[in-house]
Amino acid sequence: MTAPQDVRAGRARELDRAHIFHSWSAQAGLDPMTVVTGRGCEVVDEDGRTYLDFSSQLVNLNIGHGHPRVVAAIQEQAGLLATVAPGYANLARGEAAERILSHAPDGFTKVFFTNGGADANENAIRMARLHTGRDKVISFYRSYHGNTGAAIVATGDWRRVPNEYARGHVHVFGPFLYRSEFWASTEAEECERALHHLERVVQAEGPSSVAAILLETVVGTGGVLVPPPGYLPGVREIADRYGIVLILDEVMAGFGRTGSWFALDQHDVVPHLITFAKGVNSGYVPAGGVILSAEISATFDDRVFPGGLTYSGHPLAMASIVAALDAMAEEGVVENAARIGEDVLGPGLRTLAARHPLVGEVRGTGVFWALDLVLDRSTREPVPAAEVVAMRAALAARGLLAFVADNRIHVVPPCVVTDQEVARALAIYDEVLTDAEERLL
Numbered sequence: 001m002t003a004p005q006d007v008r009a010g011r012a013r014e015l016d017r018a019h020i021f022h023s024w025s026a027q028a029g030l031d032p033m034t035v036v037t038g039r040g041c042e043v044v045d046e047d048g049r050t051y052l053d054f055s056s057q058l059v060n061l062n063i064g065h066g067h068p069r070v071v072a073a074i075q076e077q078a079g080l081l082a083t084v085a086p087g088y089a090n091l092a093r094g095e096a097a098e099r100i101l102s103h104a105p106d107g108f109t110k111v112f113f114t115n116g117g118a119d120a121n122e123n124a125i126r127m128a129r130l131h132t133g134r135d136k137v138i139s140f141y142r143s144y145h146g147n148t149g150a151a152i153v154a155t156g157d158w159r160r161v162p163n164e165y166a167r168g169h170v171h172v173f174g175p176f177l178y179r180s181e182f183w184a185s186t187e188a189e190e191c192e193r194a195l196h197h198l199e200r201v202v203q204a205e206g207p208s209s210v211a212a213i214l215l216e217t218v219v220g221t222g223g224v225l226v227p228p229p230g231y232l233p234g235v236r237e238i239a240d241r242y243g244i245v246l247i248l249d250e251v252m253a254g255f256g257r258t259g260s261w262f263a264l265d266q267h268d269v270v271p272h273l274i275t276f277a278k279g280v281n282s283g284y285v286p287a288g289g290v291i292l293s294a295e296i297s298a299t300f301d302d303r304v305f306p307g308g309l310t311y312s313g314h315p316l317a318m319a320s321i322v323a324a325l326d327a328m329a330e331e332g333v334v335e336n337a338a339r340i341g342e343d344v345l346g347p348g349l350r351t352l353a354a355r356h357p358l359v360g361e362v363r364g365t366g367v368f369w370a371l372d373l374v375l376d377r378s379t380r381e382p383v384p385a386a387e388v389v390a391m392r393a394a395l396a397a398r399g400l401l402a403f404v405a406d407n408r409i410h411v412v413p414p415c416v417v418t419d420q421e422v423a424r425a426l427a428i429y430d431e432v433l434t435d436a437e438e439r440l441l
């Protein structure tokens with residue numbers, strides 16, 4: 001794969017530094033790499049260098065770059081109808097909802113489309129509040145739910161803004177045995193104590209004031225935290241006990257990343273609402289939404305849902321969802337993610353951990369993994385974030401794009417990744433860990 005010939009080296013960077021205001025950053029001193037084109041798990045920069053994309057951009061590229069079927073579907077739909085208001089019926093929209101619902105648990109009947117994950121959570125919170133007539137939303141400290149009004153207050157990590165920007169948000173600690181807040185030494189203990197903590201917070205807040213519990217099925221940016229068996233069913237029991245709506249955020253975990261269509265498929269839990277975005281069409285066109293159970297949907301049979309967006313169910317997004325989900329089903333993309341996780345990537349990362357004292361824990365599933373980096377395995381002291389950012393640069397210099405957060409490298413390739421690509425990536429991680437250990441240990 002090569003970059004188109006008319007790409008002038010340096011031009012994209014020049015324009016970026018002149019005119020682009022970047023997310024999550026102080027603007028001075030930024031020097032982003034360029035990306036010109038991509039195919040599968042690889043991208044090419046403006047100097048013609050190829051990189052393995054083991055970040056899946058922002059963990060949204062489940063089907064890989066440049067899938068011909070998705071590209072063709074977008075082109076065809078653009079020729080037919082490039083935009084339509086949400087109030088009209090449109091075949092692409094209906095088919096996208098039908099495909100999404102075919103992968104959801106029984107009892108989910110409707111889809112409300114948004115432009116991405118944050119507005120999906122925003123609207124799910126609103127549905128829960130209207131359904132219950134209550135106000136508060138409980139979410140995890142270790143979580144990310146998006147960067148809009150309520151979603152960023154529900155977020156628990158460093159990006160959370162103070163509560164005065166949105167009413168009634170409360171945070172709890174979720175299960176995370178490696179860095180347990182509950183002094184637990186087994187998964188079963190961690191699970192039981194985290195559930196007890198959640199229920200006590202519900203009681204202390206006043207159950208009749210709690211509208212929703214909003215959780216990522218598998219916490220993504222907060223550390224790839226797969227909940228212990230029994231935790232999510234336990235949360236559903238608490239929700240039912242107090243008449244609370246359970247919203248599972250599958251924005252990052254959904255559509256194959258964990259090796260199943262939804263992460264919740266592996267956890268014996270059915271929520272009231274599911275939010276999605278990213279992997280549903282791998283971000284080829286911005287799209288997200290809320291999947292409603294019949295119970296929540298019925299609330300709005302005779303009552304107006306006071307929400308909507310100009311681009312809700314945008315035809316290009318819808319056509320790309322249909323094509324992406326059909327291609328994923330026919331090409332066994334979800335099965336590939338499961339097999340890679342089980343047989344290749346998981347074992348490969350564990351082998352790396354056995355060789356490298358810097359790796360305190362490897363955790364994950366499917367193509368959704370984190371290396372929790374520590375200066376000392378006995379104290380579990382995290383590697384400083386600045387060092388991990390330096391490791392990301394070292395990985396890029398060797399041809400691998402990585403996703404890093406706090407003291408962690410997240411290993412999150414597209415679901416279509418091959419055994420050979422995993423082998424190449426593992427060799428690069430190995431080299432960079434060796435260099436970092438020479439510096440840090």
Ligand code: PLP
Pocket residue numbers: 058115116117118119121144145146147216220221249250251252253277278288
């Ligand atoms: N929820 C989760 C779990 C996410 O990981 C993200 C984005 O990373 C969001 C919501 C927000 O999605 P978006 O950036 O599309 O608004």
